[in-house]
Amino acid sequence: MADLYDLNAVRDSFFASQRRSSEAPTVPDEQVYVDRTGRVRLGTGTERDAPLSKVPHGTFAALGKAERLAEERRVARRKLPENAYYEDTPGAEGWVYSITTEFGNTYVMCAGFNGTQYDVRLLEPALEDVPKLDQHGTHLYHSGKICLSSSLGSGVPDLETAYSRSAVWALGVDFVRLGHSFPFNYNQ
Template sequence: MKTMADMYDLNAIRDSFFASQSKSTAGQQEVYVDREGKVRLGTGGENDAPLSRVPQSTFAAATGANAARLERERRVVETKLPANTYYEDTPGAEGWVYEITTMFEHRYVMCARFDGVEYQVRLIEPALETLPTHDQHGFHLYHSGKICLSERSGSGQPTLQEAYARSATWALGVDFVRMGRPFPFNRKQ
């Protein structure tokens, strides 16, 4: 029978990860986290406490894949996005920041970022989501500042170029909403 010291043995937890990552079953044990965030070995049903099983794959950033994606994005930025576009790499705010001015002379600053699945765009300026008249549906802008670029639940676009093009069109549509008209690019609106 395992003691509490056995369940919280950091060396045994590490060894279990190493065994899993080397595809060896020898020495591999299940690792769990309880509701307080404590990491431990176990079977998942001790003390009737709800536990979350930890996948024991390698912790890694796909630097090679990320570097290749960033290089592809850089080529798109150089040929398709505004000349003022730059890459912001502040943790939590990574992405391509660009500024556009619509034909109605309204300025919009946005940030497009790849979320691992698709490209999302967040409105940086102006802070329309804080207006008392802000309507998420009418503006196609979530309270978080994320722009709704599609009818899919993720509301992003598959490429940086498409996300940029949709966000510029969105800005023009929002100009109409700001002037008291319906968003012009949705048939049902």
């Protein structure tokens, strides 16, 4: 294993991967690991019997609000419906848009960033309290939030994915409203 205390080598390993836009180094000796005590190590990931956690080498980054909104505007212009607009009411910020499915049903939704991921709320029609439609079957929480993924919080990493998943969700809910199972999950 390489020198465990050479922080310059650890930094260089991160920089090399980030320049290649890679989450992992191409040379095993450049991989960074963390042991159970939190100690950062550089090497091949084997040290006696100690289990080591592999560290992805992506950039530590978070967009500021202005940068995030600029990126969202680019996505909205290129990918969201032409009727999309940004709502900036405190507590209800997000991109509002409507989708009309192949069945002719219109869904108005709002996709917004919650600080870690994008959530989508169904604004219209109000389906969350329809007795014959259950949360699990419709992937719609009582709050109106759509369950877009199995990740913690049910959100997705970007606006484009939030929009595309919500459009597929709307079509799936049309089938549920017609008395069928949600068609896009193999286990339903």
